[in-house]
Amino acid sequence: MAGRWRTTAAGRGIRLHESLQTIYADRPAIVVASSLHELAWLFGAIETWIALWLIGVRRTRPVGYTVWPPGAAILSGWSAALRAPLAARFIAPVWKPGVAAHSRTISNCSAMDKAGWHEFLVYALNRPLAFAIIHLAARLGQAANLPPIGTFVNDAEIAREVLTDTAHFDSHSPGSLGVLLTQALGSYALLNMDGPEHRQLKRRLLDVFSTKYISLLLNTVTDPLVAGLRAELATGCTVDFVAFMKTFASAMACAMMGVAVDPADERGAYADMFALATEFTALAGLGKRRLSAAETAKAHRITDRWAAHIRESYDSKTVRENSLAQQMRAMGFPFEAAKGVVIIVMIGATELITYGLPRMLALLVDSGQMVKLRDRPDLLDGAVDEGFRMVTPSNLVLRAVTADCEVRGVRFRRGTRALVVFRTIMRHDRYFPNGSRFDIERTIDPRFRRLLFGAGPHACLGTGLALAEARQVLAAMRELDGEIEIARRRYNRGQTYPGYSSLAIRLRRAAAVR
Numbered sequence: 001m002a003g004r005w006r007t008t009a010a011g012r013g014i015r016l017h018e019s020l021q022t023i024y025a026d027r028p029a030i031v032v033a034s035s036l037h038e039l040a041w042l043f044g045a046i047e048t049w050i051a052l053w054l055i056g057v058r059r060t061r062p063v064g065y066t067v068w069p070p071g072a073a074i075l076s077g078w079s080a081a082l083r084a085p086l087a088a089r090f091i092a093p094v095w096k097p098g099v100a101a102h103s104r105t106i107s108n109c110s111a112m113d114k115a116g117w118h119e120f121l122v123y124a125l126n127r128p129l130a131f132a133i134i135h136l137a138a139r140l141g142q143a144a145n146l147p148p149i150g151t152f153v154n155d156a157e158i159a160r161e162v163l164t165d166t167a168h169f170d171s172h173s174p175g176s177l178g179v180l181l182t183q184a185l186g187s188y189a190l191l192n193m194d195g196p197e198h199r200q201l202k203r204r205l206l207d208v209f210s211t212k213y214i215s216l217l218l219n220t221v222t223d224p225l226v227a228g229l230r231a232e233l234a235t236g237c238t239v240d241f242v243a244f245m246k247t248f249a250s251a252m253a254c255a256m257m258g259v260a261v262d263p264a265d266e267r268g269a270y271a272d273m274f275a276l277a278t279e280f281t282a283l284a285g286l287g288k289r290r291l292s293a294a295e296t297a298k299a300h301r302i303t304d305r306w307a308a309h310i311r312e313s314y315d316s317k318t319v320r321e322n323s324l325a326q327q328m329r330a331m332g333f334p335f336e337a338a339k340g341v342v343i344i345v346m347i348g349a350t351e352l353i354t355y356g357l358p359r360m361l362a363l364l365v366d367s368g369q370m371v372k373l374r375d376r377p378d379l380l381d382g383a384v385d386e387g388f389r390m391v392t393p394s395n396l397v398l399r400a401v402t403a404d405c406e407v408r409g410v411r412f413r414r415g416t417r418a419l420v421v422f423r424t425i426m427r428h429d430r431y432f433p434n435g436s437r438f439d440i441e442r443t444i445d446p447r448f449r450r451l452l453f454g455a456g457p458h459a460c461l462g463t464g465l466a467l468a469e470a471r472q473v474l475a476a477m478r479e480l481d482g483e484i485e486i487a488r489r490r491y492n493r494g495q496t497y498p499g500y501s502s503l504a505i506r507l508r509r510a511a512a513v514r
């Protein structure tokens with residue numbers, strides 16, 4: 001692949017990508033180079049000082065140094081940037097003798113390194129600053145308070161206690177995501193509710209998420225789409241798997257909500273739904289506590305467009321009676337109350353699956369474990385669990401701290417925020433040995449297997465659906481008569497959820513479906 005990249009017309013971007021891969025592949029060499037560079041710098045400084053002393057230069061008055069922070073940052077950034085290529089050029093050949101510099105790219109690394117590299121890029125290219133902050137917080141222990149953002153929770157046990165402790169943490173007070181949702185959707189939107197009303201509403205919605213209803217939807221709505229994907233791949237086509245997932249997830253979401261789409265332009269309608277969800281979630285951010293007036297207006301423009309679709313299904317006499325809009329009406333909810341709930345479920349049902357599943361598929365292909373999955377159907381459930389553990393489509397959730405408290409030795413102060421970082425938690429070696437390694441044969445501790453779907457009163461309503469969708473899609477992929485290869489991929493930039501913006505896949509050998 002490296003050769004092909006080099007010969008494409010993409011030029012500098014490709015070369016940079018390739019150099020970054022070489023650097024990533026040579027991580028140990030870079031650590032050595034950095035240390036040597038630091039030592040050389042230290043010796044240089046000592047040498048200069050001794051030389052000045054030998055020729056008789058003496059300090060005549062106390063000398064003070066003022067460090068100009070941006071200058072220091074630029075200098076250290078610059079020297080770090082110099083070290084990486086130097087390490088790749090001079091240290092790596094000693095480190096891995098016999099391996100030519102140009103061949104130490106990810107395509108020549110171990111499959112596991114390749115999978116790790118692409119997952120790293122998925123985050124680093126999307127929101128680098130947020131990724132750096134999460135990474136930094138992860139290094140600071142079980143929990144890290146980084147004002148003014150809040151306390152990052154990196155430990156599974158603490159996370160579960162925070163999410164279930166409604167006396168000290170909530171989802172609607174200042175600092176929580178609920179505040180932003182209330183501005184955009186009104187006060188009736190599940191994620192911004194707490195207490196008995198929230199519990200009662202959730203209980204009443206269970207029918208829409210029952211296993212029986214989900215399998216009915218899978219059979220009637222997404223089965224034909226998956227069959228279409230398999231047929232396209234079997235005829236040798238290259239398919240954008242992310243585009244497929246957008247249609248897949250939006251079709252399921254629309255059926256579930258009872259949103260009727262024009263049969264003449266189904267794909268267009270689904271693309272529109274997905275774009276609305278993306279625009280909406282883009283309004284949230286790691287450090288944001290309120291939406292500005294302009295953002296609130298934008299949120300209302302988006303929800304008005306959704307409301308038009310939902311109104312139709314709410315009033316309709318012909319859509320499925322189990323659909324969410326119809327259920328809400330049957331339960332006596334006025335349209336305004338139903339709207340917030342339907343929209344929040346719609347958002348949950350689209351983006352997370354659309355970006356999560358392509359990453360899972362890429363992990364399977366990049367790590368070489370798709371071959372194992374093809375040979376062993378009994379590993380399907382394990383692959384789904386391990387895939388979700390690695391990609392944690394919803395990276396973190398927020399809680400407002402409503403009263404001072406201490407959870408397993410970690411102090412939370414009233415008025416601050418707790419950020420439960422699933423990405424860090426689900427890779428922690430303490431609960432998941434060698435946690436950064438993707439292994440579909442891993443036995444996951446059942447206490448934490450589903451933690452990435454939340455816990456406590458706000459635990460995900462769509463867990464069963466998400467797992468069933470992942471099983472349906474991965475089962476279809478493993479049953480293809482040929483090995484999947486990734487022809488091209490592009491990464492999300494600046495989106496709420498890290499992922500691929502496109503993942504072109506094809507069968508290595510065009511062959512018929514089993």
Ligand code: HEM
Nearest residue numbers: 190191348349352353393394397453454458460461462466
């Ligand atoms: C890829 C899969 C998914 C992941 C990783 C995921 C993750 C989560 C998490 C972590 C929460 C808890 C939020 C919090 O505590 O603040 C949540 C809540 C929620 N999810 Fe999901 N979700 C997924 C798919 C879905 C799907 C497919 C649906 C709907 C069909 C859905 C609907 C919801 C709803 C309605 C809530 C709010 C529940 C409440 O506030 O009581 N999710 N999800």
